[in-house]
Amino acid sequence: MSAATVTFRRAVPDDLPRIVALLADDPIGRTRENPGPQLDTRYHEAFAAIERDPNQLLAVAERGGHVIGVLQLSFIPGLSRRGMWRGQIEGVRVAAGERAGGIGRAMLQWAIEECRRRGCGLVQLTSDKRRSAAHGFYEALGFEATHQGYKLSL
């Protein structure tokens, strides 16, 4: 099946275990997530917080009833660049068996279009410097690595 048969939609609560499994099925995510068997209640709380916030959109890619990808979009109002809204993409994951099949590209293109539809003038994301394969992927989509991405753990 091709990427063309993949659909994108807002995540619903029943998707949560599958989404957490996708977040965990990754060399970096594996060290950070706890996919179960019993789902950590903090995931449920975070899902509810995302649902409550009209400027958050947790989206999944689906094919044949199976969730094969996830990302989160945040729509951020700001004064910079003449009051421009920005769309921010976090937590991009594609199921292990589906990578390199164009799913990630289709999912990002869908996300960029959502940002445009919501009136954003810019889309931004950060990618861990260890994810060197991801960098070419984002650059091929037109993203430019103009910034340093800083993190501080509290």
Added chain:
Amino acid sequence: MSAATVTFRRAVPDDLPRIVALLADDPIGRTRENPGPQLDTRYHEAFAAIERDPNQLLAVAERGGHVIGVLQLSFIPGLSRRGMWRGQIEGVRVAAGERAGGIGRAMLQWAIEECRRRGCGLVQLTSDKRRSAAHGFYEALGFEATHQGYKLSL
């Protein structure tokens, strides 16, 4: 006067022209902003959007009744890292005559504390690669440049 006499508070509508002037008074901001004399209505709309969103906090640094710094905090719920909230800092500016006086450092420390108070497990920001002086500043505050920051203009 020392940084100790600086106070931080949520911005109010009357601060807007001064904030936009701060955003514009910068080699990169100069090319992007329009500080007036008549303020672009998009700044008013953006300010209203920030005020409406309980997960946004536009903050100013003030000394002796004068606004000398600004930054925006976004509190972002997310599933990654076991449902961890992240605080994001954007649009950091300190008035030209006040740089290197510890104002920026005090403002960032205040912002980090706000993120902690709101339950964030991580603070993140991106900094334009052309702002090399800013990079040492963030690193001295404990931030690590672990990520590439990608932008795509729409």
